Amino acid sequence: MQWETVIGLEVHLQLATQSKIFSGSATTFGAAANTQASAVDLAMPGMLPVLNEKAVRYGVLFGLGIGAEIGKRSVFDRKNYFYPDSPKGYQISQFSDPIVGTGSFDVQMEDGSTRTIGITRAHLEEDAGKSLHEDFHGQSGIDLNRAGTPLLEIVTEPDIRCAEEAVAYLKELHSLVTYLGISDGNMAEGSMRCDVNISLRPMGSDTLGTRAEIKNVNSFRFVEKAIRHEFNRQSDILNDGGTVVQETRLYDADRDETRSMRSKEVANDYRYFPEPDLLPVVIDDSYIEALREQLPELPRQKRQRFASEYQLSAYDAAILSSTREMADYYESVATTCGDPKVAANWVQVELLGRLNRAELDLEASPVSPEALSGLIKRILDNSISGKIAKTVFEAMWQGEGSADDIIEAKGLKQVSDSGELESMVDDIISTNTAQVEQYLAADDAKRKKLLGFFVGQIMKASKGQANPQMVNKILAQKLK
Amino acid sequence: MHTNTVAQLALGLQRRDFSSTELTELYLDRISALDDTYNAYITVNAEQALAAAAIADARLAKGTGDALTGIPIAHKDIFCTSGLRTSCGSRMLDNFVPPYDATVIKHFDAAGAVILGKTNMDEFAMGSSNENSYYGAVKNPWDTSAVPGGSSGGSAAAVAAMLAPAATGTDTGGSIRQPAAFCGVTGLKPTYGRVSRLGMIAFASSLDQAGPLARTAQDCAILLNVMAGHDKLDSTSSEEPVPDYTAGLDKPLQGLRIGLPREFFGDGLAASTAAAIDASLKELEAQGATLVEVSLPHSKLTIPTYYVIAPAEASTNLSRFDGVRYGHRCDAPKDLHDLYTRTREEGFGDEVKRRILVGTYALSAGYYDAYYKKAQQVRRLIQQDYLDAFKDVDIIAGPTTPGPAFALGAKSNDPLAMYLEDVYTLAVNLAGLPGMSVPAGFVDNKPVGLQLIGQHFDEARLLNVAHRFQQATDWHTQQGAMPQGK
Numbered sequence: 001m002q003w004e005t006v007i008g009l010e011v012h013l014q015l016a017t018q019s020k021i022f023s024g025s026a027t028t029f030g031a032a033a034n035t036q037a038s039a040v041d042l043a044m045p046g047m048l049p050v051l052n053e054k055a056v057r058y059g060v061l062f063g064l065g066i067g068a069e070i071g072k073r074s075v076f077d078r079k080n081y082f083y084p085d086s087p088k089g090y091q092i093s094q095f096s097d098p099i100v101g102t103g104s105f106d107v108q109m110e111d112g113s114t115r116t117i118g119i120t121r122a123h124l125e126e127d128a129g130k131s132l133h134e135d136f137h138g139q140s141g142i143d144l145n146r147a148g149t150p151l152l153e154i155v156t157e158p159d160i161r162c163a164e165e166a167v168a169y170l171k172e173l174h175s176l177v178t179y180l181g182i183s184d185g186n187m188a189e190g191s192m193r194c195d196v197n198i199s200l201r202p203m204g205s206d207t208l209g210t211r212a213e214i215k216n217v218n219s220f221r222f223v224e225k226a227i228r229h230e231f232n233r234q235s236d237i238l239n240d241g242g243t244v245v246q247e248t249r250l251y252d253a254d255r256d257e258t259r260s261m262r263s264k265e266v267a268n269d270y271r272y273f274p275e276p277d278l279l280p281v282v283i284d285d286s287y288i289e290a291l292r293e294q295l296p297e298l299p300r301q302k303r304q305r306f307a308s309e310y311q312l313s314a315y316d317a318a319i320l321s322s323t324r325e326m327a328d329y330y331e332s333v334a335t336t337c338g339d340p341k342v343a344a345n346w347v348q349v350e351l352l353g354r355l356n357r358a359e360l361d362l363e364a365s366p367v368s369p370e371a372l373s374g375l376i377k378r379i380l381d382n383s384i385s386g387k388i389a390k391t392v393f394e395a396m397w398q399g400e401g402s403a404d405d406i407i408e409a410k411g412l413k414q415v416s417d418s419g420e421l422e423s424m425v426d427d428i429i430s431t432n433t434a435q436v437e438q439y440l441a442a443d444d445a446k447r448k449k450l451l452g453f454f455v456g457q458i459m460k461a462s463k464g465q466a467n468p469q470m471v472n473k474i475l476a477q478k479l480k
Numbered sequence: 481m482h483t484n485t486v487a488q489l490a491l492g493l494q495r496r497d498f499s500s501t502e503l504t505e506l507y508l509d510r511i512s513a514l515d516d517t518y519n520a521y522i523t524v525n526a527e528q529a530l531a532a533a534a535i536a537d538a539r540l541a542k543g544t545g546d547a548l549t550g551i552p553i554a555h556k557d558i559f560c561t562s563g564l565r566t567s568c569g570s571r572m573l574d575n576f577v578p579p580y581d582a583t584v585i586k587h588f589d590a591a592g593a594v595i596l597g598k599t600n601m602d603e604f605a606m607g608s609s610n611e612n613s614y615y616g617a618v619k620n621p622w623d624t625s626a627v628p629g630g631s632s633g634g635s636a637a638a639v640a641a642m643l644a645p646a647a648t649g650t651d652t653g654g655s656i657r658q659p660a661a662f663c664g665v666t667g668l669k670p671t672y673g674r675v676s677r678l679g680m681i682a683f684a685s686s687l688d689q690a691g692p693l694a695r696t697a698q699d700c701a702i703l704l705n706v707m708a709g710h711d712k713l714d715s716t717s718s719e720e721p722v723p724d725y726t727a728g729l730d731k732p733l734q735g736l737r738i739g740l741p742r743e744f745f746g747d748g749l750a751a752s753t754a755a756a757i758d759a760s761l762k763e764l765e766a767q768g769a770t771l772v773e774v775s776l777p778h779s780k781l782t783i784p785t786y787y788v789i790a791p792a793e794a795s796t797n798l799s800r801f802d803g804v805r806y807g808h809r810c811d812a813p814k815d816l817h818d819l820y821t822r823t824r825e826e827g828f829g830d831e832v833k834r835r836i837l838v839g840t841y842a843l844s845a846g847y848y849d850a851y852y853k854k855a856q857q858v859r860r861l862i863q864q865d866y867l868d869a870f871k872d873v874d875i876i877a878g879p880t881t882p883g884p885a886f887a888l889g890a891k892s893n894d895p896l897a898m899y900l901e902d903v904y905t906l907a908v909n910l911a912g913l914p915g916m917s918v919p920a921g922f923v924d925n926k927p928v929g930l931q932l933i934g935q936h937f938d939e940a941r942l943l944n945v946a947h948r949f950q951q952a953t954d955w956h957t958q959q960g961a962m963p964q965g966k
Contacts, residue, residue: 039579039580042805043800043805044560044578044580044805045560045568045573045578045681045682045800045806046559046560046582046677046678046679046681046682047678047679048677048678048713048714048715049715050712050713050714050715051715078796080799080843082799082802082820084802084804084816087800087804087805088799089796089798089802090796142804142805269844269845271795271796271840271843271845271848272848273792273796273843273848273852276685276716277682277685277715277716278715278716279715279716
């Protein structure tokens, strides 16, 4: 049977607030255990939560970013369960009245097509702490630094049909939230964690099959692999006439498989009810409008503008707008150097390639947009060839100064003086008589090939500084 | 001196008739001589109290003392006190010493008051007799075979037995007013949100409210001046400005309209208590007030509504007591499940367990709509009853309790009979209103309390009425057959 995959994603996005959602403790990643846990985070007796306004603001910004309904009166609820890393015995979350209601999200696929993914809701909640099972003989340690970190849980409709779409959605989401500045989007530090709900149904059916929920998948690549694995697992079961069990599963990246998380676990009754220690969050129109005015240009808008304004391909526009930093970098180079297409090429190929090799983020690039633009200007005004430019770029990367400084210091300026070039051409013709004979005897197709030989000789003699277009022209004339 | 009110003691301290150290020593001596009988205190804070008294004396000597500087106060053991064990009447917190003060304690500290000790209470404030304490029952100073009421029974008994000039309490369904009535003292539960709940161990978050217990309405006003106010660390605390509650105490009652809910004077009210309440109301009438019959039609739904909402909130408020970070932990837990179940089985008493079970049930999937959600809807109807009644009257009055203090053990095996004790007080918490209990006579040599209920944030009016009443009566100054000590 042909099976259709139906996927819904729940993303836990860590919001980039300085302090926790209900206490004044810092949210810095990687601090020594329990040094960022206040009496509130430890759920000491009599302690009360106080809502961090910034978390609300970030939630609303997200809602505006996807054009969703904003919950004008959202309510925090208690989600009750016992676990050592949940110090109160309940998590403060939002259940029936979330901060963000329904919306949708356009996702660009690699082939340039667009898919619309429905967003069911997004709600604010606090993160749990961490249980540490190593280093304690027969016991567990608890680190509550993460307890109370603000999260926005973003839930999609079951609109996703394959692993590629899931990944494209996540990349787009990542791009959006970093553009909005509401999350650092740092996947390695758990700033974006994904639960994948996946079920299969016969192709063409419109009823949903039984789903499995794969918890806490922490990278785009793992999401893709987890979905592939889960498709295989479920289709094997169904093809054998079996039934899929509704359960929570864990993706094990080391073994590239999903497995059931404790089969004994019965369905939890979280006994949600409105958190009596917090008032409902009432948001008025002026608050929303003020935030709407602060909205930056969003990835989709930027992508479209890059494509039309700078005549970039959809693919190039997508890459160059994938993060706000990248877009700002590119746009700065494009507008100052004067040729957006050449700029696009340099940023994507040379700069990103070099950053990749050095394992650096764009923010850490030793070559600034101004410097790169300075280099491109010298290509555009024929001061240097594209090939020499790569040498200059490497020197810039090594901190040897601006493009002009390096061209000057190393004497790399392209030779475009026709007199000088003509004498170079004469030299080469006189020292390669055999090749000249061949050339003159050859047909047009062969001549092209042989012309390359002469150009190569001249470039070699000039240490790459001869203007190749001019050399071509002069050669063609002289060899007639 | 121990029979003096806070107002009188403050005057004596400011005149330097005696020092805070002398006053504190007097109360510490009385506690050590008499509290074996009453069991009003869980922890006596002798050493630190004397140190605080010395600081207060220095302040008084400089002439920078306030109304409570140097006054010893007893605090219900539900308020977290930095460095001083805070048990909440439970084995669960028998070993718990908070590293922080409740906001209420901070306010008293800033005012220069002295912490005499922490008073006994029903475990986690759940009870109406103070028999549910890990530290044993409190005895009613008027009759040591009777209960003092609960859950602030230790605070009420301490004030009645003059083991403190005043005390703090908390009131979730009557826990200040009912023990105040049983012990013949004056107690005030302020409007929900008037006093910060930060550092006050939660029973039912949407109902809990701290307030004073003292000998007079004037003393309650002095204490409330210090306790009330917005706290940015308690999101449910109100930003409503705090007036000087002592300013309008003497205002005449001419023109005051007092509503008498017909539902408070029907079946279930002891005839002798009714007679005492009637006589008190006549006194208010004699001072110029008008008595108006009003109706609170949803009164009969009060007890079921309260006993869904309060346990529901309590069931999750008490989840944090899990043996992981502080408080009681069972010996040698086998695994996580064993740690949780044994810690909580050993740490909590029967009434607390009962309410956790009831509350968990009421919030469970499939029951939530029928219980918790329905109770919240009825709660709004009950509140609306009061708001409607206040269209015609300024305050509402009636009995605080159906009868006087009952015998120890009389109802401890019958939870329902015990819950009925709070029939007149619960609705005030459900509606978030301020309520007071004022001594209003005696039945069988045991005190009777007159309950006064006000509109939101109208504590000043309640205190005014109570004060005028106390100017004309002496129920609040009677000491019965209580041992006097030195």
